[in-house]
Amino acid sequence: MKIAVCIKRAADMETRFKIAADGRSIDEAGVKFDIADFDGFAVEAALQLKEKDGTGEVTVISLGKDAVQETLRKALSMGADKAVHLKTDAVPADALAIARVLAAELEGGGYDLMLFGRMAIDAANQSVGPMAAELLGVPCVSAASQLGVAGGRGTARRELEGAAEVLEFPLPAVVTIDEGIARPRLPSLKGIMAAKKKPLEVKPVQVGESRVTVIKMELPPERTGGRIIGEGPDAVPELVRLLQTEAKVL
Template sequence: MKILVCIKQVPDMESKFKVAADSRWYDTADLAWRMNEYDEFAVEQAVLVKEQVGDADITVLSIGPDKVKETIKKALAMGCDRGVHIADDEVSSREPFQIAGMIAEYARDKNFDLILTGMQSQDRGSGQVGILVAELLDLPGVSTVVAFSLADGRLELRRELEGGVKARVATGLPAVVTCQLGLNNPRYPTLPNIMKAKKKELITVGVADVLKVEARQQTAKLYFPEKKGGGLILEGEPAEVADRLITILKEKTAVLA
């Protein structure tokens, strides 16, 4: 069984963020980096499947500058078999369709039985890439998965919907699955596995070899929300509060008497 896991390197969310000089992304200087939290669940699920079936082969893929190799190595230490680095220093300017297009182009002739991604990235948060990969490869795609079972070449999944509702979904392989928080408990790499990861294959693919789709959208400007004044709490009897509220609305807005 061949499995592809797609991961992203993101800043630690406890970092202090600044808008970059071009106002189109955040300033990447002086940030600590880590594996996207949702992707950790995807890596763990791939390793669990390998432990279940015994003969699975896991490729972990990440797009970005040279520093993303450190995040790939963590996935290798968690149990993936080889790493693929799509070298792209301009990854932050790529919109989700282009990111998905690069993944699909790499995977198209590899005959993967299962493709796993995180539900979304913590920095961009579009939640689009995994499902776009499924569409581009003409495969079934199931998003926001919180329960996973594989038996007889079929997946039995549970999706988390709005309001905490769970939906049951079944599909055959090959398929694309995006992983939600709580799907499993990602393991910590042990020291022996960290040492083994250093010897595992890690190949680099040039972005020009896989970037075959044009951007369909672009970020015009990135900025922090404007600070607004505090709220006003009105206390008292309902009739009195209503009168005061109407007076305030007349003073602050264009509400007519």
């Protein structure tokens, strides 16, 4: 079974962000980058499918500048077999433009499964995976919390509000992965050494015109401290009054 996993290099969400001087992006100085959270779950899902199957090959693919090679090597150190760096200096905000580049790489790769994270943890568009499926003309299951393959068909479970559904679909297919699947494994030290010897192919790509542009990025307003208005039951009327008139939440 051949599995491709499209991964994005994204800022570690525990970082304290600053907006860059252009007002439209984050200041990358001192920011730690890693495989975007849901994409890490997708890599883990692919590795588990391969291990269960006993055979197969996991290819990780990432679009971006040279720095994404570090992210690809992290996936190789987790156990992926090979990596493709789709090299470009600027990744646009337009999900369709990104999906076109990834679909062009996936097409003809002979992949049975093409996995994506449910969404990139930074941009949170949830679009690239389904758009790539559309461009490739293959079935798409989004936000799978479980994934299985048997007899050339896939099964996936999706967690819905108050229920879950189980789907079946023919391969090849695109599946976007939710966090329920399994925690991404830690790269072992031997895995880190082995990753250096695995193939990482660099392919310069042209990203098409972006019709969506980020014009402004801002941090959420600073949270102000709480206020103690009194103690015990005596304080309740005043608290209710303030919640109604000042906070306007009641």
